[in-house]
Amino acid sequence: MTIREVAANLGLKTLSGSEDRNVNGVFVSDMLSDVMAGAQSGNLWVTVQTHKNIVPAANLVDISAVIITNGKSVPQDTIDLAKKHNVAMFSTSMMTFDLVGKLYGLGLATK
Secondary structure, eight states: OBHHHHHHHHTOEEEESOSOSBOOEEEEOSOHHHHHHHOOTTEEEEESOOSTTHHHHHHHHTOSEEEEOTTOOOOHHHHHHHHHTTOOEEEOSSOHHHHHHHHHHTTOOBO
16 A cells, blocks of 8 residues: 555645655554664654654654644644655644554554
């Protein structure tokens, strides 16, 4: 499944990046150290974090896309940095639990 298909199925708002990458699983955490230690290349990263440091963490692990949940407003400097490093970033008003359930319903699971 591609990021574009996930975004279309769930009505995600595109903030930055390419939507053509494949997604191979989901990683859910609000701790950067968890992401750097446990996420895998190609995962979607679901978080409520919105600060700039999420971009280098996503880039380091080669995350397919970051999805910001709970209707959090993402600062423009975070979006600009994501665009600069071609990190796909989306937002949604869905709560994290609800989004993860929908991702699971699409056939995506944690890896």
